[in-house]
Amino acid sequence: MSGKIIFFEGRNFQGLSYECISDCSEIASHLSRCSSCRVESGTFMVYDQPNYTGQQYLLTTGEYPEYQNTIGFNDCIQSCRVVPVHKGPFKLRIYEKDNFEGQMHELTEDCDSIQDHYHMSDMQSCNVMEGYWLMFEQPNYEGRMFYLRPGKYKNLREISSDDVRFNSIRRITETV
Incomplete structure (x- = not known):
């Protein structure tokens, strides 16, 4: 359904x-x-x-x-x-720079602070490999949110009308 x-x-x-x-x-x-x-x-x-x-x-x-x-x-x-129900593993790769360059980290779980957990000064591109995710402009899943479906996002600045920085990421599960 x-x-x-x-x-x-x-x-x-x-x-x-x-x-x-x-x-x-x-x-x-x-x-x-x-x-x-x-x-x-x-x-x-x-x-x-x-x-x-x-x-x-x-x-x-x-x-x-x-x-x-x-x-x-x-x-x-x-x-x-x-937002479709996703049953199965979640997988997302985040990159420090646009076009999938710079530091890269693979996430399979929620991350309440990209800066604290991965010591990345910025996140400018990502590849959503499995599942549906929410990115937030502030740590601890606060501030404006942005919906990510499976696919490649070579420049995350393009999904926002201003120069927003993304600081936390959460999986969209049935119990969000």
């Missing part, structure tokens, strides 16, 4: 609603705005801009009656992606 999320125009699940069971690049084509949501099953990455851009946040099963305060979005959710 992939998941199910219901978006509502008003806070506290009021007004028109839109039910979503797959990726949606533009919620505004279904609702004039989205001010609350309920994740009935699965895990979703939500974005404050259309086409999976802007600030992002991971939502798990539960109710979000006024999510702006909870997740820190200034405006409403504009797009969402289903």
Whole structure:
């Protein structure tokens, strides 16, 4: 099962609603705005801009009656992606420089501080080999988060509109 999320125009699940069971690049084509949501099953990455851009946040099963305060979005959710369930090992290689150069470390578990554990001054590229991951701009899984699917990311600066540095990484498991 992939998941199910219901978006509502008003806070506290009021007004028109839109039910979503797959990726949606533009919620505004279904609702004039989205001010609350309920994740009935699965895990979703939500974005404050259309086409999976802007600030992002991971939502798990539960109710979000006024999510702006909870997740820190200034405006409403504009797009969402289903995060598939990954059963099996997790594997990610991080590199100090872009284009997979410089120091390299392979991760199979969460890392609460890249600087403390790997003594890397920066992380500018990575290769997600297995599983789905969240990168955070601050240690201890705090600050803005960024969703990583399997694939090669030769320049992590391209996934953010500003010059964000990544300082911690967590696997997306069913119990995040």
